[in-house]
Amino acid sequence: MVSFDPFPVLSTPRLRLRAIEPGDAERILRIQSDPEVTRYFGRAPFSALAEAEQRIAVVLEGVRENTSIRWGISLKDSHELLGTAGFWRWNKPHRWSEIGFELLPAFWNRGIMTEALRAMLSFGFDRMDLHRVEAQLDPENRACMRVLERLGFAREGLLRQNWWYDGKCTDTAVYGLLRSDPAGPAA
Ligand SMILES: CC(C)(COP(=O)(O)OP(=O)(O)OC[C@H]1O[C@@H](n2cnc3c(N)ncnc32)[C@H](O)[C@@H]1OP(=O)(O)O)[C@@H](O)C(=O)NCCC(=O)NCCS
Known part of the structure; x- marks a missing residue:
């Protein structure tokens, strides 16, 4: 079974997927307090640094206990976090996990998240031995x-209507990718 110690840093042509650190709190607050980012999350945007610090603490605990993993996404020549992506709700016995991801709007529509997730999914199937990934x-x-x-x-x-938030109920779409599914078209 894969260990997240040492943390598995991933590289793509443009990006570095690295460990999230306590020093990323300001940046995570900036991302998670942006209503454009949280528009479809069915919860309020963050409004305080303590929420970002708490989020980081949860991420670090998951990594330490080998129960979930989230990478900080940065450009190769920079340490600055543009977004995060990871596996959570990892069901080890049944070999599936859910993914989550978000990016600062200034970097949207440049193929960044597709590139990051491609590397992350390879890690999930090859190293975490997942059979199925769900979103x-x-x-x-x-x-x-x-x-x-x-x-x-x-x-x-x-x-149907499984998420109640802010006075209304919304549906949730379920997407799945199996290890045996063909990869999507190249970027
Ligand atoms: C979802 C998200 C991570 C995508 O990141 P990204 O780096 O911009 O993604 P990519 O550039 O790799 O791909 C985006 C694709 O969506 C398309 N797209 C963007 N906005 C769209 C819209 N309103 N309608 C239809 N397609 C749209 C882009 O054209 C692109 O497709 P293409 O490459 O075929 O042209 C980013 O929009 C985000 O952070 N959103 C807020 C957080 C979020 O919703 N996270 C996902 C939770 S499930």
């Missing part, structure tokens, strides 16, 4: 759907 999202989140489809995920279903 759950608001069906209005078109950019997210597009990223998943390009990576070869199939839309598998819709959980």
Whole structure:
């Protein structure tokens, strides 16, 4: 079984996927307090640094206990965090995990998340021995759907009105990618 110690840094042509650190709190607050980023999350944006610090503490605990992993995404020549992506709800006995990801809007639509997730999915299938990767999202989140489809995920279903937030109930789309599925088209 894979160990996250030492932390598995991943490299892609443009990006470095590295460990998230306590010093990333300001940047995580900036990302997670942006209403454009959290628009489809079904929860309020962060409003205090303590929320980002708490998020980092949860990420570090998951990595330490080998139960989940989240990478900080930065450009190769910079340490500055542009976003994060990772596996959570890792069901080890049944060999599947859910993914989550988000990026600063200034960097959207340059193929960054598709590139980051491609590396992360290879790690998940090859090193975490996953058989299935799942994504759950608001069906209005078109950019997210597009990223998943390009990576070869199939839309598998819709959980009807399972998320109550801010006075209304929304559906959740479920996407899945199997180890045996063909990869999506090249970037
Ligand atoms: C989803 C997200 C991570 C995508 O990151 P990104 O680096 O911009 O993704 P990419 O550039 O690799 O791909 C985006 C794709 O969505 C498409 N897209 C973007 N906005 C779109 C929209 N409103 N409608 C349809 N397609 C859209 C882009 O054209 C691109 O597809 P293409 O390469 O075929 O042209 C980013 O939009 C984000 O952080 N959103 C907020 C957080 C979020 O929703 N996370 C996902 C939770 S499930």
